[in-house]
Amino acid sequence: xxxxxxxxxxxxxxxxxxxxxxxxxxxxxxxxxxxxxxxxxxxxxxxxxxxxxxxxxxxxxxxxxxxxxxxxxxxxxxxxxxxxxxxxxxxxxxxxxxxxxxxxxxxxxxxxxxxxxxxxxxxxxxxxxxxxxxxxxxxxxxxxxxxxxxxxxxxxxxxxxxxxxxxxxxxxxxxxxxxxxxxxxxxxxxxxxxxxxxxxxxxxxxxxxxxxxxxxxxxxxxxxxxxxxxxxxxxxxxxxxxxxxxxxxxxxxxxxxxxxxxxxxxxxxxxxxxxxxxxxxxxxxxxxxxxxxxxxxxxxxxxxxxxxxxxxxxxxxxxxxxxxxxxxxxxxxxxxxxxxxxxxxxxxxxxxxx
Ligand SMILES: [Mn+2]
Numbered sequence: 102x103x104x105x106x107x108x109x110x111x112x113x114x115x116x117x118x119x120x121x122x123x124x125x126x127x128x129x130x131x132x133x134x135x136x137x138x139x140x141x142x143x144x145x146x147x148x149x150x151x152x153x154x155x156x157x158x159x160x161x162x163x164x165x166x167x168x169x170x171x172x173x174x175x176x177x178x179x180x181x182x183x184x185x186x187x188x189x190x191x192x193x194x195x196x197x198x199x200x201x202x203x204x205x206x207x208x209x210x211x212x213x214x215x216x217x218x219x220x221x222x223x224x225x226x227x228x229x230x231x232x233x234x235x236x237x238x239x240x241x242x243x244x245x246x247x248x249x250x251x252x253x254x255x256x257x258x259x260x261x262x263x264x265x266x267x268x269x270x271x272x273x274x275x276x277x278x279x280x281x282x283x284x285x286x287x288x289x290x291x292x293x294x295x296x297x298x299x300x301x302x303x304x305x306x307x308x309x310x311x312x313x314x315x316x317x318x319x320x321x322x323x324x325x326x327x328x329x330x331x332x333x334x335x336x337x338x339x340x341x342x343x344x345x346x347x348x349x350x351x352x353x354x355x356x357x358x359x360x361x362x363x364x365x366x367x368x369x370x371x372x373x374x375x376x377x378x379x380x381x382x383x384x385x386x387x388x389x390x391x392x393x394x395x396x397x398x399x400x401x402x403x404x405x406x407x408x409x410x411x412x413x414x415x416x417x418x419x420x421x422x423x424x425x426x427x428x429x430x431x432x433x434x435x436x437x438x439x440x441x442x443x444x445x446x447x448x449x450x451x452x453x454x455x
Pocket of ligand 1: 132133196226
């Protein structure tokens, strides 16, 4: 549909009395999409059953600020993404440690009296944060979304029981995560939101288009595992690999721990069309104490995230700086662990058969 027509339709609908809502969410992220789904379900149940929803996916980019022009509906919502101090923002839910781009934004949030903006940094997933907050504040109940909430919490909080669950992908939720993170269709997340509200995850994986995309991406996933196996360098509890010459749009962040169970931390340099990414993570299955706050480390270089998994985005051509930053972080983490890790690095990783 052309933009003018869509705009005219929207105006017509709002004249007919249906409240128009824009929901901005963390794109290509199971928890981001889950957050948009549970918020939609909440709004229909507790605020306005006839509301008309529009969705806009947001991605972390180097130095990103919100374009105020984005918030063009009577209700403008952000879920699972950074705060905006725009007066046009009416609802906000996030759980990221780096939710506020500036101290002024944090101050603006602290002075908010709308009762519709919520920050839950102790939650593992924003999906669960929204459900529980709306339960206690607005009496929201959605037992049919329990499967979605369970998996969003497990996936975003990296609570998989083992590396094989995360990497071999036998569950519909982990399969769908691969499709979400790897689909080349920029509207995939948006089209998935209504499906998540109305179908169990297995039924979504049974949609032929979703299944075919999964099969294609899983083949790439297996190749990626081989590349990371050959590039990964585990030293002093930190595995580092540079795959910036590969055209991955993203890869499963647990592959390094599946292959190198002795790793406490991983640092990965990769590149997509929009950015060079330095991903820094910690191995949830390695019992060594993890004292480094990875969000704080990444914040030093303009990145952010959670204490246990964080990232830095740089412009897609800034290779020299990306390599320097990755190198500094690797050196930092390795020297911090050198004393405690010692020779705990033997043992081979997993191999997917077939
Ligand atoms: Mn999240």
